[in-house]
Amino acid sequence: MLGDVGPVVLVGAGKMGMAMADGWLDAGLSPDRLILVDPNPSSSVRHKASTVGLTIYQSVPDKDAQVIVLAVKPQVADDVLASIKPAIGDDSVLISVMAGISIAKMEKLSGCAKVIRAMPNTPAQIGKGITGVFSNRAVDPQDRMIADNLLEASGDVVWLNEEDDINKVTGVAGSGPAYVFYMVEALAEAAETNGMPPEMAMRFARQTIVGAAGLLEYDNQTSAEQLRENVTSPNGTTYAGLQVLMSEDGLVPLMEKTVRAAVERARELGEDE
Numbered sequence: 001m002l003g004d005v006g007p008v009v010l011v012g013a014g015k016m017g018m019a020m021a022d023g024w025l026d027a028g029l030s031p032d033r034l035i036l037v038d039p040n041p042s043s044s045v046r047h048k049a050s051t052v053g054l055t056i057y058q059s060v061p062d063k064d065a066q067v068i069v070l071a072v073k074p075q076v077a078d079d080v081l082a083s084i085k086p087a088i089g090d091d092s093v094l095i096s097v098m099a100g101i102s103i104a105k106m107e108k109l110s111g112c113a114k115v116i117r118a119m120p121n122t123p124a125q126i127g128k129g130i131t132g133v134f135s136n137r138a139v140d141p142q143d144r145m146i147a148d149n150l151l152e153a154s155g156d157v158v159w160l161n162e163e164d165d166i167n168k169v170t171g172v173a174g175s176g177p178a179y180v181f182y183m184v185e186a187l188a189e190a191a192e193t194n195g196m197p198p199e200m201a202m203r204f205a206r207q208t209i210v211g212a213a214g215l216l217e218y219d220n221q222t223s224a225e226q227l228r229e230n231v232t233s234p235n236g237t238t239y240a241g242l243q244v245l246m247s248e249d250g251l252v253p254l255m256e257k258t259v260r261a262a263v264e265r266a267r268e269l270g271e272d273e
């Protein structure tokens with residue numbers, strides 16, 4: 001699927017960058033068309049690169065790239081945007097997955113005309129991510145197709161109407177996997193409080209979330225609400241538990257506060273410009 005794409009320069013071979021790179025390689029991107037740039041790659045990334053035949057560069061090679069993907073922390077955005085200039089040609093497309101950093105800032109500091117903001121999540125690593133995407137006007141249908149090909153290797157892709165929508169996607173889906181992993185931790189902790197040994201508590205909590213997520217995927221015509229109701233016997237145990245979780249100060253207001261905090265932080269990261 002990605003046989004004709006590249007060269008793709010991935011700047012930042014960290015958790016998100018490598019999650020996407022795994023998807024691209026699985027989708028047929030040739031390792032010699034993927035250029036990793038990271039001055040400080042982890043040992044697992046170095047191992048992966050040598051296994052697959054990828055070269056890791058200290059800085060961006062002085063050669064026009066078709067696509068440059070920025071997956072570094074927003075805090076180093078200024079330096080990194082200035083450093084990618086040697087790889088930018090007239091037709092290069094810059095795709096940033098950095099939370100908060102605006103298109104205007106990226107245009108200004110990198111000099112790249114075609115800029116796309118994308119917000120993926122780490123399930124990209126197994127092709128089950130979802131990515132929100134927004135581009136500037138210079139990005140044409142051909143560029144969008146290339147971006148779609150790359151991003152679809154990570155899972156679903158949703159093009160957004162406004163740049164601020166990226167901040168909303170960040171708070172819901174970019175950060176969302178962490179909320180679910182924390183739910184596993186919380187469920188295990190509650191199991192322990194109710195008398196289960198720690199190892200057994202984590203085993204039951206983790207597999208319960210894995211199983212529930214699997215059911216959402218397998219039974220994708222059935223709403224989450226219906227799947228919940230399928231578990232809930234009248235006046236049974238689930239009903240008793242949900243009375244707490246669905247109460248006025250239960251999960252909905254907590255989740256609203258959680259997502260609001262993440263969305264506001266995404267907006268703040270953009271304001272530090």
Ligand SMILES: NC(=O)C1=CN([C@@H]2O[C@H](COP(=O)(O)OP(=O)(O)OC[C@H]3O[C@@H](n4cnc5c(N)ncnc54)[C@H](O)[C@@H]3O)[C@@H](O)[C@H]2O)C=CC1
Binds near residue numbers: 011038039040099
């Ligand atoms: N981790 C996640 O779930 C998600 C992260 N993001 C975004 O992805 C970006 C990266 O986040 P993570 O992968 O979690 O961070 P990370 O810390 O795992 O990776 C960042 C990588 O950038 C490298 N780096 C630092 N300075 C560099 C430079 N000058 N040139 C090239 N590489 C450099 C680091 O050595 C590191 O390997 C952030 O902007 C974040 O907002 C977006 C969606 C989800």
Ligand SMILES: O=C(O)[C@@H]1CCC=N1
Binds near residue numbers: 099170175
């Ligand atoms: O925590 C963060 O800032 C990044 C963006 C979305 C997920 N991780």
